[in-house]
Each structure stands twice: as C-alpha cells, then as structure tokens.
Amino acid sequence: MISDVRDAKQKEIAEVLKQLDMLTKMTGLPIYPEPKTGNPLWSDVRELDLRYQIPVKKISKFFDELKKGKVLATRCSKCGTVYFPPQDDCPKCKTSNLEWKEIQGEGEILTFTVISVKPPSFAHYPDYVVGIARFGDVNVTAWVDGPREKIKVGSRVKLDVSKREPEGYITYRLILV
Amino acid sequence: MTNVAIIGTGHSKFGSRTDVNLQELAWEAVKQALEEANVEQKDIQYFSVGNVGTWSAEPLPAVVIGEYCNLAPSGTMRVEAACASGSAALRDAYLAVKSGEADIAMAIGVEQMHQSPNPTVVEMIGRAGNYFWEFENFGLTFPGYYALYATAYMNKYGLKEEDLGKIAIKAHHYGALNPYAHFQKEITMEEYLKSRPVAWPLKLLDSSPITDGAAAVILASEEVANKYTDSPVWIEAQGVGSGTANLSRRTDFTTIDAARMAAEQAYRRAKINLDSPWKEIDVADVHDCFTIAEIVAYEDLRFAKRGEGLTLAREDQTYIGGRIPVNVDGGLKAKGHPIGATGVSMAVSLTRQLLYRAPNKGMQAEIRNGRALAHNVGGTGHYAYVTLFSTRRPGL
Numbered sequence: 001m002i003s004d005v006r007d008a009k010q011k012e013i014a015e016v017l018k019q020l021d022m023l024t025k026m027t028g029l030p031i032y033p034e035p036k037t038g039n040p041l042w043s044d045v046r047e048l049d050l051r052y053q054i055p056v057k058k059i060s061k062f063f064d065e066l067k068k069g070k071v072l073a074t075r076c077s078k079c080g081t082v083y084f085p086p087q088d089d090c091p092k093c094k095t096s097n098l099e100w101k102e103i104q105g106e107g108e109i110l111t112f113t114v115i116s117v118k119p120p121s122f123a124h125y126p127d128y129v130v131g132i133a134r135f136g137d138v139n140v141t142a143w144v145d146g147p148r149e150k151i152k153v154g155s156r157v158k159l160d161v162s163k164r165e166p167e168g169y170i171t172y173r174l175i176l177v
Numbered sequence: 178m179t180n181v182a183i184i185g186t187g188h189s190k191f192g193s194r195t196d197v198n199l200q201e202l203a204w205e206a207v208k209q210a211l212e213e214a215n216v217e218q219k220d221i222q223y224f225s226v227g228n229v230g231t232w233s234a235e236p237l238p239a240v241v242i243g244e245y246c247n248l249a250p251s252g253t254m255r256v257e258a259a260c261a262s263g264s265a266a267l268r269d270a271y272l273a274v275k276s277g278e279a280d281i282a283m284a285i286g287v288e289q290m291h292q293s294p295n296p297t298v299v300e301m302i303g304r305a306g307n308y309f310w311e312f313e314n315f316g317l318t319f320p321g322y323y324a325l326y327a328t329a330y331m332n333k334y335g336l337k338e339e340d341l342g343k344i345a346i347k348a349h350h351y352g353a354l355n356p357y358a359h360f361q362k363e364i365t366m367e368e369y370l371k372s373r374p375v376a377w378p379l380k381l382l383d384s385s386p387i388t389d390g391a392a393a394v395i396l397a398s399e400e401v402a403n404k405y406t407d408s409p410v411w412i413e414a415q416g417v418g419s420g421t422a423n424l425s426r427r428t429d430f431t432t433i434d435a436a437r438m439a440a441e442q443a444y445r446r447a448k449i450n451l452d453s454p455w456k457e458i459d460v461a462d463v464h465d466c467f468t469i470a471e472i473v474a475y476e477d478l479r480f481a482k483r484g485e486g487l488t489l490a491r492e493d494q495t496y497i498g499g500r501i502p503v504n505v506d507g508g509l510k511a512k513g514h515p516i517g518a519t520g521v522s523m524a525v526s527l528t529r530q531l532l533y534r535a536p537n538k539g540m541q542a543e544i545r546n547g548r549a550l551a552h553n554v555g556g557t558g559h560y561a562y563v564t565l566f567s568t569r570r571p572g573l
Contacts, residue, residue, distance in 0.1 A: 111328045111332070112325070113324035113376045116377065117318060118318070119316055120297065120300050140425060141311055141423070142314075
C-alpha cells in the first residue's frame with residue numbers, strides 16, 4: 001500500500017526530528033556540526049512535503065484500458081504518427097482527439113540498466129531492471145522481468161499489465177518471452 | 178551586432194562546501210571575476226544566474242545573489258537548462274551584450290547540492306527525465322539514463338568497461354592537478370573496476386559527484402572590452418539544441434542528437450571544417466557527467482567518427498599531446514558537477530587555458546589555433562550548448 005511506504009519513510013524522519021528537537025532544547029538553536037568537517041549547519045525547521053496532482057483527463061482512456069490489461073498508444077488519423085507515451089494532441093497536424101491503438105505482440109530490448117543506487121521513494125524495492133523496448137513504431141520504457149542473465153539487447157519481450165506491490169497500483173512491465 | 182569578449186573570470190573551489198551558503202559561494206566567484214576584470218558592480222548592466230536549485234533553500238536565487246553581491250538593481254533572471262544551466266546563463270548574458278542592450282554583463286553559475294541529503298538529491302535528479310513516464314512509474318535515476326546509453330553503445334561498438342575506466346582515470350589525473358577540483362586524487366584501473374555499481378554498467382567511478390560550486394564570467398562588447406583588457410577571449414560562436422524529455426522517444430542510444438546539432442551550428446558559424454574540426458581546436462571541455470557521455474561527446478563533436486570515440490580513449494588521444502586534449506581541468510567527473518555552475522566553469526577553465534593561465538603547468542594545453550570548445554549537455558540531451566572561445570577577434 002502507498003501509505004505503508006510513507007510510514008516507513010516517516011519513521012526515519014521522526015527519528016531525525018527527535019534529535020533536532022533535543023538539539024534545539026539543549027543549545028537553543030537547530031544548528032548541528034556537519035560530521036565530516038564540523039561546519040555548523042542550520043537544519044531547516046520548515047518542512048515542505050511535495051506530492052503533485054498530475055492531470056490525466058486527456059489520456060484517461062489509457063488508464064481505463066490499463067485496468068483491462070491493455071497498453072494503448074495514440075495515433076493521428078491524419079499523419080499516422082503513433083505516440084507513446086500516449087498524448088491526445090498531434091502537434092504536427094495541430095489536431096486532437098487522436099485514435100487509440102493497442103501495443104501488441106513481441107518487442108525487442110534496445111537497451112537496459114540495473115538500478116542499484118535507488119531514489120528513496122523506490123528504496124523499498126530490490127534492485128530493478130529498466131529497459132526500453134521497440135514495439136513496431138513505438139518504444140516503451142518499463143521494468144524488465146525475467147532472469148537477469150537472460151536480459152540482453154535484442155531479447156524478445158512482451159507487455160504484461162499487473163498490480164505492482166507494495167504500492168498496489170496497476171502498471172505495465174516488459175517480460176522476457 | 179557587436180563581438181562579445183570575456184574580460185574577467187571567477188571560480189570557487191568545487192566540492193562539499195558546507196562552509197558557505199549559496200550566495201556566499203556565488204560571491205567567491207563574482208568577487209574574483211570583478212577583480213580580474215577591474216570592473217565595479219555598478220558597471221555590470223545585466224547579470225544572469227544559472228541555477229537549477231530545489232535542493233537548496235532559496236527559491237529565487239538570482240535575486241538573493243544580486244543582493245549579496247551588490248549587483249542589484251541591474252536586470253537579472255535565473256536560468257534553467259538542467260546540467261547546462263551555466264551555458265544557458267552564459268548565452269543569456271552573451272545575447273544581452275551582442276544585441277547591444279548591455280555593454281557589460283555577467284554570467285554566474287552556482288549550485289549548492291549539499292543543502293539536501295544525498296538520497297534526496299538522487300531522487301530530485303532522477304525526476305529530471307520525463308517525470309511521469311520514467312520516474313514516477315519506473316524509478317529511473319540519472320546514472321540510469323546514461324547507463325541506457327552505455328549498454329546500447331557497448332552492444333553496438335564493443336565498448337568495454339576498461340574503456341570507460343580510462344576516461345575516469347584521465348579525469349582524476351587532471352583533477353589531481355587542479356586546485357579548484359572536487360577530487361584531487363589519481364585513481365587506478367583496479368580501483369575503477371572494483372568500484373560499486375550505481376546503475377549497471379555504470380559504477381560510482383563512472384559518475385560525477387554531487388558538488389557545490391560557483392563560477393562567473395564578465396562579458397563586454399568589443400568597444401568596451403578593449404578599455405579593460407589587452408587579452409580578451411572572444412565568444413566566437415555558439416550552437417544550441419534540444420531533445421525529447423522521454424528517452425523512449427529517441428531512436429538511437431549511442432549519440433545525442435541535440436549535441437550533434439549544436440556542434441554543427443557552432444562549427445558552421447565559426448567556419449570550421451566539419452570533417453576534422455579537432456584540427457582547429459586546441460582544447461575542449463566536454464560534458465562527462467558519466468564516463469560514457471565523454472565517449473559519445475567525442476563523436477557528437479566529430480573528434481572521432483561514429484563508433485570510434487572509444488579508440489580515442491584507448492589510445493589516450495585526449496590527454497595533452499594527443500589528438501585533442503579534453504577535460505584537462507578534471508572534467509565534471511573529477512572537478513565536480515555543480516549543475517548550474519558547470520557551463521560557466523567550462524568558460525572559465527577554457528578562457529584561462531587560452532591565456533596560458535591554467536592553475537597548474539601539468540594541465541595547460543598547447544595553444545596553437547587560439548580556440549577552445551565547451552560542450553555542455555543538460556539532462557541526457559534534453560538541452561545542448563556548444564560554445565567556441567577564441568583569442569582571435571571574430572570577423573578577422
């Protein structure tokens with residue numbers, strides 16, 4: 001669950017804040033020596049917790065279909081350009097309300113990496129493989145699932161839609177064929 | 178339109194600068210540049226500030242710096258072009274002078290990444306690809322983006338780990354000679370090969386560090402420059418380009434289109450032969466945020482043919498004395514990469530190279546053509562700036 005991830009992070013933060021409170025009580029100021037150099041650092045008392053609300057109305061069909069297990073791209077009926085990630089505007093033709101088209105069949109891994117040093121918001125996952133695969137006229141970036149030693153440039157993959165735990169939201173991944 | 182000259186340069190020590198705040202750090206570079214050019218603040222009619230921020234506390238850095246450095250009330254703005262923000266600031270100040278709006282302008286680049294803990298910085302930089310489709314859902318990190326390039330390059334051209342290691346070793350060699358560098362320590366191939374993985378195939382020693390630093394240059398129009406200095410370094414030409422935010426929208430992961438375009442623009446403007454531009458350039462600073470980026474840069478800048486950048490690395494052709502000396506200030510890898518300062522830092526390093534003022538003899542390239550090149554990429558080719566600096570007045 002998304003809140004579990006937050007709880008784990010907040011526990012760490014709470015510990016740091018407790019120390020900061022103690023420091024402020026002891027010295028009257030939230031200033032502590034930087035461990036390596038001893039340089040005095042003011043530890044910000046005002047926290048900014050950012051979490052954005054990203055509008056997805058124009059591509060809401062993508063998420064509706066994702067729930068049904070499909071990954072969709074958009075296609076301009078005028079010039080034929082296929083867009084993935086999907087977008088509802090074709091800037092080339094200056095038209096909107098593009099057609100939707102499922103990404104089907106097998107793709108081919110163009111490149112990949114294994115993320116070892118993870119961002120804190122992904123720290124609750126084991127090291128993950130991110131790849132870019134070519135499916136006809138579009139590329140898809142996603143986690144690659146399969147035995148690590150078998151993941152190579154040129155490997156055949158297909159798209160799979162499933163819930164990713166522990167966040168528990170539906171997303172797509174590339175799995176080795 | 179007038180020619181534009183650099184008449185003063187300033188550079189702070191790069192590193193973990195917890196001894197100063199953002200504006201104090203900027204002042205170190207600004208003060209040095211003012212003194213070097215013998216210019217007073219009131220003469221600076223416009224200043225631009227390259228700073229990406231978010232990891233540091235001040236949300237309006239240009240204003241805070243203007244106040245601290247006594248540059249207000251001159252016009253200013255904060256400029257963002259990711260890791261090329263410094264070059265963007267330089268461009269902004271350059272255009273202000275070139276257009277005739279200002280006789281003297283200043284470009285300042287500053288970044289203090291250590292105001293946030295390292296994991297937070299990793300998180301923030303990771304968000305700098307395409308946020309939603311790459312970071313939110315798949316947790317790509319910045320080394321991860323370049324690792325995608327490294328994997329593709331290895332697969333296509335047979336690049337080996339050791340080839341990347343040679344780039345890191347060269348960077349640390351010159352970093353060890355540079356008193357301004359974050360890392361002033363040589364490394365061995367053994368240390369490189371043992372360094373821990375960050376985003377396979379890239380390791381810690383393939384990566385530029387999280388750095389604090391500032392750099393500044395003072396620019397003047399041709400008429401004014403001659404009053405201040407007998408040795409102006411001219412901004413001969415600049416090329417700019419941009420690329421997709423989504424890496425998946427790129428077609429080739431062994432070259433950066435935006436950088437190739439920027440290089441070609443700059444070469445054409447300076448009337449440089451596109452077949453072998455390196456013959457007309459004495460020294461270059463290229464964007465080596467990761468070792469693979471330097472190899473790709475060799476090719477994008479036409480220092481080597483496609484797929485042959487790794488040969489330059491293998492043959493040590495980018496040390497002083499080779500085909501073209503590259504990153505003899507230690508590069509982003511060893512000098513450090515305070516994102517908003519990097520582009521201005523390149524301008525400072527190269528200006529000093531052209532004037533035979535490298536801070537250490539061992540890192541001074543031989544100047545034959547009087548021309549140096551800076552290649553500064555924002556993101557993974559989201560932005561690209563290629564700037565040519567020359568001791569010869571453009572048009573001569």
